[in-house]
Amino acid sequence: MISKVISGALFGLEGYIITVETDIYSALPGIDIVGLPDAAVKESKERVKSAIKNSGFSMPQKRIIINLAPANTKKNGAYLDLPITIAILIASGQLVCDNVCDYLILGELALDGSIRKADGVLPMAMEARENGIKKLIVPKENAKEASIVADCEIYGAESLREAVEHLSGVKLIERTVTDIDSLFKQNLDLLDDFCDVRGQDSAKRALEVAAAGAHNCLMIGSPGSGKTMLAKRLPSILPDLSFEEALEVTKIYSVAGLLDGSKSLVTVRPFRSPHHTVSNVSITGGGTIPHPGEISLAHRGVLFLDEFPEFRKDAIEAMRQPLEDGVFTVSRVAGSATFPSSSMLVASMNPCKCGYYGDSARECTCTPQSIHSYLGKISGPMLDRFDIHIQVSSVKFENLTSGEKGESSKDIKERVKIARQIQLQRYKNLGIYSNSQLTASMIEEFCRVDEKGNALLKDVFEKLGLSARAHSRILKVSRTIADLSGEKDISPAHIAEAIRYRSLDKKFWGGV
Ligand SMILES: Nc1ncnc2c1ncn2[C@@H]1O[C@H](COP(=O)(O)OP(=O)(O)OP(=O)(O)O)[C@@H](O)[C@H]1O
Ligand SMILES: [Mg+2]
Structure with missing residues (x-):
């Protein structure tokens, strides 16, 4: 039979x-x-x-x-x-x-x-x-x-x-049978909250802007200043995953074998923090039987590269393209497999080997050559992937001991959500969802600056010696800041804030 x-x-x-x-x-x-x-x-x-x-x-x-x-x-x-x-x-x-x-x-x-x-x-x-x-x-x-x-x-x-x-x-x-609504409710309570971070108001604000426009960001600061702590809290202020997004992410986790019996649907934006010794294949994905890598496991969430200069150069280079395209394609004899890889890239680093270069509270003991070679590990094109640069300075003693809690993730998230909705509405026919994805022609259309703003930009460009490359980044971030405050036009104040997020490459790398 x-x-x-x-x-x-x-x-x-x-x-x-x-x-x-x-x-x-x-x-x-x-x-x-x-x-x-x-x-x-x-x-x-x-x-x-x-x-x-x-x-x-x-x-x-x-x-x-x-x-x-x-x-x-x-x-x-x-x-x-x-x-x-x-x-x-x-x-x-x-x-x-x-x-x-x-x-x-x-x-x-x-x-x-x-x-x-x-x-x-x-x-x-x-x-x-x-x-x-x-x-x-x-x-x-x-x-x-x-x-x-x-x-x-x-x-x-x-x-x-x-x-x-x-x-x-x-x-x-x-x-x-699974009740999907209850799964969404359950998981959101498990995230770390921004209210645990004392002080660091400017870093928190910069992360709020980054979250609102899905901008990649780089945090530079001395050891123990709270960079890792801040990055870990980022998923808690990102908008909730929709069911379709959750399904997309869960599919990746299912194939990677990372769902346990109790976690049937990934309802919280992923936070992936691969170690700096990670290999090319683990970060991008691949293998004989194609498998998703870290960039895909972070899809719709945050890919956090802690101790960024310690990462292998080839691993960083290998993920540049898929991060830009939002997908990674593996070609095999049997066919090609495509893994989505659309995440926010957040990197953190010390400014030098001892970690205290540029810190107001402690002296740096590194030689200029060693600082130069440490910072030189980050290539210009890679540095350029980050729209926002944040300097995280050592937290002040009064802040640590005041007992005063910071603003909660819930409140910050509410503002982020509104800013994202404005972007979704604005770009609904363009196939993008956030300011970070604006192309050159879109920037011209959506990031118009008035005369006063232009004068400010010109002034700063000449004084700081910023490049044309930085220009579009500043405009995109200005657009996000305007969206966060619910304003249609980009004002000089928005531009001034965006310039602040771009001045660290000048400070540490001498401008790119
Ligand atoms: N602003 C802060 N408020 C409360 N606790 C803090 C703050 N900053 C740091 N801490 C405490 O210090 C610890 C170390 O911080 P964290 O690991 O985030 O530092 P880091 O900047 O990543 O350091 P490194 O450069 O060494 O990686 C945290 O786990 C937290 O307990
Ligand atoms: Mg750290």
Whole structure:
């Protein structure tokens, strides 16, 4: 008898449907798997045999041929174990199920027949729905994650036995249902709050501007001044993720295997802080079976590069392009996979080796050469990726001990949200969503400056010797500052503030 079971596989972030066909005939016992299986799929033979035996079924003493269709795409991953086993049990008459093709079935089997957690279940569940398959049997630990796909019935199975009993109708598995609204509420309380940061008003204001316009920013300051602390709180003032955005982010985490059973939907903007020893591939993504990297794990959130000059040059260079484009494409023989990578880049650094160059409270002990070579680790083009530069000075003793709490993230976020809405409205037909994405021609249209403002810009340019490159950055940030204060036109005061966020490269790097 021939049986047919539907399952799924993954390439990059996209799931696709696989049909597992099984035929059993009298010949020398053995299993053959055809249809471009990779090593993990080939090895499933051994797991399947043991799981069948240890779950109280018997392995047919005949020739079993398993065909994975479509035949021309490579199948990887161990989650075909369960559909292959179900197909064998149906073909050998040990399981009777008329509606097995209503289900998409996936899961890796352990030798004792229990089902292990799989990566990428969410994109596969989304693909199932696209193809009109509304019932899924998935590993129990992945059931919550799959259940965020609307209109699908999700059954989380712990073992082969459970899956078989469900399909035969002997004992149904309880359906997993998720209340999405409550997930959004739950997670927002877990973020660190800006009210814990004492003093540092100007740094906080600069981060508010950065968040409002999704501008990349670079923080320079002495050790212990609170740079890491400030950066970590940034997600708490970014606007909430919409459901579509949350789904986009969760898909990436699902494929990366970073969702645990309790976290089924990523509802808080991600904050990724890779260590400076990180390799090219871990930061951008890639590998033989394409995997998302840190820039994609930070999608729609914050990518924080702490101790920025310590990062490997090639790693920094490798992420420049994907950060600019908002996507990273991995090309392989089997096809190309595209991972989204649209995040806010925040970097922090000390201004020199000892950390105190430019600090008003403590003397720097570095030689001019060592300061020069330390700062020289950041190339001009990289420095140019940051619209906003923030100097974080040592926090004053009075501020630390005053007991006075700062403004809460909730209040700051409210202002950021309004500024983002203004931008969304303004750019609704242009395919961008924030001021940081403005192109040269858009800047001309949306960042017009009056005569007074122009005079100020001219004056500062001549005095500080700023380059033309800095010009567009200042205008973009001025636009964000105007949006934050709800004003249609950019005023000289907005420009003056934006210039402040651009004067550090002059101070530390001598202008770019
Ligand atoms: N403004 C502040 N208010 C309250 N606590 C602060 C502040 N600044 C620093 N701290 C305390 O100091 C600790 C160290 O700060 P943090 O790690 O953010 O410094 P940093 O600037 O990142 O230093 P480094 O350059 O060494 O990485 C924080 O965990 C916090 O407890
Ligand atoms: Mg730090």
